[in-house]
């Protein structure tokens with residue numbers, strides 16, 4: 001009960017900060033838009049190779065960009081934690097009776113909301129560019145769930161990193177060194193069957209790939225394979241639980257260093 | 259009289275071997291203001307971090323409001339308030355939001371919380387600024403919001419870590435008044451750390467002088483000062499003299515003792531300062547030492563510090579600054 005309340009208070013704190021800087025979301029969408037529009041046009045003909053499950057590369061790419069955006073914006077979450085640590089706000093919370101978990105969960109909840117908003121905006125842009133989503137409202141909902149469930153564990157891990165290293169540069173480094181490779185070893189840009197064999201193997205264990213497969217299947221197919229979607233979302237949920245537990249433990253590491 | 263804070267034998271070593279606390283201990287009576295006075299790097303903030311459950315010592319123990327800091331950190335957290343050395347306000351939130359969130363973390367809600375927040379905004383002169391984000395506050399306003407934040411949940415023991423460092427002299431005087439009123443009106447026990455001698459002298463009913471992680475002297479400011487008999491003489495010398503000449507000239511005088519020469523500055527103690535001055539000047543003159551200026555002063559906490567650590571306060575401060583740069 002207390003944990004839930006505290007999580008809500010922390011979520012509210014982050015949402016208020018976000019509401020005061022609404023352009024932040026627009027800012028985070030610049031790069032995804034470039035990918036979606038320019039990459040989308042550049043590789044327009046690539047679906048001719050087959051294995052994409054659709055002839056429309058923009059339709060193929062849109063769920064991928066949604067998922068990639070969610071993962072990256074989750075990855076940046078630790079920057080807020082570094083800021084709170086620098087400003088002494090976190091120390092103030094840590095000497096209060098606040099539940100440690102809620103300090104992480106509040107950021108996860110806010111990040112989930114941001115990921116959902118970003119997903120909707122990207123979807124609309126995809127639609128305007130002529131993509132068709134045969135999955136209907138339910139498919140779109142599952143797509144958003146995939147994005148949120150991919151953002152969540154990376155929010156937690158990013159905050160764990162922030163607590164352990166306390167430097168913005170390290171968060172930036174971790175995001176680039178880990179999330180970029182995860183993006184390119186998934187089917188965000190390229191059909192899985194067209195990847196080299198070793199990459200296909202990597203993709204099977206890649207959470208970004210779990211999310212993009214689920215999102216794309218749900219959004220594009222009129223009759224998606226719900227079993228496979230459910231499995232992927234379940235894996236992401238499990239990953240989230242582990243990541244949040246880890247991040248909550250990271251407060252101990254932090255407190256040992258102060 | 260019971261103790262609101264008891265610390266004993268605290269030791270804390272940071273990675274890279276910095277020994278921040280080296281067997282530090284002291285006790286604070288309930289309802290009083292206790293000062294921890296020390297230069298930069300003495301271990302004041304580390305002490306506060308340990309007592310407020312943020313950090314764990316390598317050895318030693320402490321009780322706050324009768325609760326063991328190491329065994330029951332959760333219980334301790336409910337009864338303490340902390341105003342840390344650096345401001346800890348959330349700059350993206352308004353003053354009111356800062357206070358409200360803080361209260362909620364302690365389980366306060368509804369009308370009680372709203373009332374307390376309004377009362378504190380009023381008390382700290384922030385009523386008009388309560389709806390503005392703290393980013394736009396002046397340094398003094400942020401500091402007042404910090405103190406208000408530490409008080410929302412009506413703590414029994416308040417930790418003020420250098421509350422006035424970096425504030426203008428007028429704002430500082432204002433802050434002193436507020437702290438004194440707080441101790442009186444809310445029946446709080448306050449642990450105040452400071453490296454302003456004047457601040458410790460004015461606010462604290464007892465104080466401990468901390469140097470390199472240990473308490474080197476403890477008592478009321480008055481008692482500490484009266485430990486030093488007599489007045490302090492400070493003489494700026496002209497150029498051209500050597501250490502030996504100066505010491506030879508003054509060693510035989512009955513009027514002065516504890517003669518120390520640091521560069522051009524000669525320091526000594528005298529039971530009766532004004533009477534000693536002509537004698538000292540005479541002796542220096544016949545030894546051929548030229549004098550630029552002479553000052554006589556009553557003992558200050560600075561002298562107490564010098565006496566117990568062998569260093570002047572500002573020097574210790576500067577040394578630490580150079581070290582940490």
Ligand SMILES: Nc1ncnc2c1ncn2[C@@H]1O[C@H](COP(=O)(O)OP(=O)(O)OP(=O)(O)O)[C@@H](O)[C@H]1O
Pocket residue numbers: 257258272273276277278296297298299300301302303304305343453582
């Ligand atoms: N987190 C930390 N990691 C490593 N060393 C630290 C840490 N915090 C403090 N120290 C070191 O421990 C010593 C004591 O620091 P502390 O902050 O307690 O001093 P202080 O008395 O509060 O000084 P100041 O007046 O500058 O605030 C210093 O040498 C400082 O550099």
Ligand SMILES: [Mg+2]
Pocket residue numbers: 302303304343419420
């Ligand atoms: Mg300090």
